[in-house]
Amino acid sequence: MPSSVVKQYSYYPETEILRIIYQSGSVYDYVKVPQEIFDKFKEAKSKGQFLNAVIKRKFRFRKIS
Template identity: 70%
Template sequence: MPSSVVNNYIYFPETEILRIIYQSGAVYDYLKIPAEIFEKFRSVRSKGRFLNYAIKPKFKYKKI
């Protein structure tokens, strides 16, 4: 099911960066995301909800 929030994402395991490309076109890098968290993110039905509850409040990020 396509996300209404997330257009695409890329995970860089060597640096633990999760890059989110939002539907709006904005691009953010979420830093030091463990592989286990990425695997959960990848498997959840609602990417936006998971970002809001499990990633944004707990990990630093920067706009690209």
């Protein structure tokens, strides 16, 4: 099911960076996200809810564009 918040995402295990491209077009990198958290994010029924409840609360981020 498409997300109303997340347009696309990528995970880079060697650096533990989760890149989120929002529906708005903004791009953020979430830093030091463990593989286990990414796996749970991938499986989450609602990517937006998981992002807000888990990732945004626990991990630093930087805006890419």
